[in-house]
Amino acid sequence: MLRVTDVCKVFESARGTYFALDGVSLTIRDGEFVCLLGPSGCGKSTLLNILAGFESVSGGTATFNNTAITRADRERVMLFQDAGSALLPWLSTEENVRFGLRVRKVPKVDWPATIDKYLRMVSLDSHRAKFPAELSGGMRQRLQIARALAVEPKVLLMDEPFAALDALTRRHMHTVLLDIWRRTGKTIVFVTHDIAEAISLADRIAVMSTGPRSTITRLIDIGLQRPRDMTNPKVAQLFNEIESLLTPDVLRSSERLEVH
Ligand SMILES: Nc1ncnc2c1ncn2[C@@H]1O[C@H](COP(=O)(O)OP(=O)(O)OP(=O)(O)O)[C@@H](O)[C@H]1O
Ligand SMILES: [Mg+2]
Structure with missing residues (x-):
């Protein structure tokens, strides 16, 4: 609460x-x-x-x-209007989500399944190799959401x-x-x-x-x-x-x- x-x-x-x-x-x-x-x-x-x-x-x-x-x-994770500047531009879609897992110290063995889960949840699994600059505005927001969810917060x-x-x-x-x-x-x-x-x-x-x-x-x-x-x-x-x-x-x- x-x-x-x-x-x-x-x-x-x-x-x-x-x-x-x-x-x-x-x-x-x-x-x-x-x-x-x-x-x-x-x-x-x-x-x-x-x-x-x-x-x-x-x-x-x-x-x-x-x-x-x-x-x-x-x-409690914060998501911003400008997803482009919240994401790490030198990392791919998949690597941006992985970054969240590293921060949370999730065991490496669980990374692939967790990345799949959250990229699928926002329908970005077929765009995993793209960099933020190669995504549309809506896709960048979805990636920001996937990265936030990967940390498994209670509050967005x-x-x-x-x-x-x-x-x-x-x-x-x-x-x-x-x-x-x-x-x-x-x-x-x-x-x-x-x-x-x-x-x-x-x-x-x-x-x-x-x-x-x-x-x-x-x-x-x-x-x-x-x-x-x-x-x-x-x-x-x-x-x-x-x-x-x-x-x-x-x-x-x-x-x-x-x-x-
Ligand atoms: N660090 C700061 N130093 C001084 N004043 C600030 C600071 N942060 C915010 N304010 C002031 O506090 C008030 C509220 O700002 P805030 O950014 O929370 O508004 P907001 O409702 O989010 O506005 P918007 O819809 O434009 O984003 C504003 O008058 C702003 O100038
Ligand atoms: Mg504001």
Whole structure:
């Protein structure tokens, strides 16, 4: 179980103090798929970095299975929007996955079967000799997922992983990810600013307010069967509800942009 309780995050710099997060509380159950949704700059990546152990909290607590998160840990892996720069360009597809196994100190004898398992899971087994530069954007994301899964983490922390993909590839990645989630039972925390993406993927959506002092303003239980029928009137209703939560924030932040 992942839990943040009353978390605050303050960034100190030469320019002064910035209060990014204030009073953020969220409990994520094992095997749950939670989306963090909010306007640009509200602190989604900051919260994900806290869950990963890359950032410390300035106040409150962040725990994984009731133990304080104080550093990065192989039980929680982060996946990024730019898979290309997350992968090792001088290693082939297969070698990128193998790298994860070496890090985890898996006995060498088990490497071939494990590599096959995860490359098959993301349908890259017939592309194993290709280098990242020879893969499409969607294939690179699938390789990033396979490499993360090979470490056998409990939690996938995904920071807008599909934001740079075209709409068709993105939809395909949703199917791939949901299939992997169902088969592996991982906990997934998925950051997006795309309302439809959050509705089609999540068990629950945590909606965040614009910073400074951003917090979770609403937790929405989707409660619809998967695969989600995006023409269901309940989807339109959820979309409008979330949009109305975000719109005043977006307007306020664009007004601020114009002023400065
Ligand atoms: N290391 C840092 N030092 C100072 N301020 C920071 C630092 N990291 C983030 N911030 C500030 O904290 C706020 C939240 O940033 P964060 O990257 O978490 O937002 P986000 O919701 O992920 O935005 P986006 O959707 O654009 O990725 C921003 O105002 C940002 O400028
Ligand atoms: Mg971000």
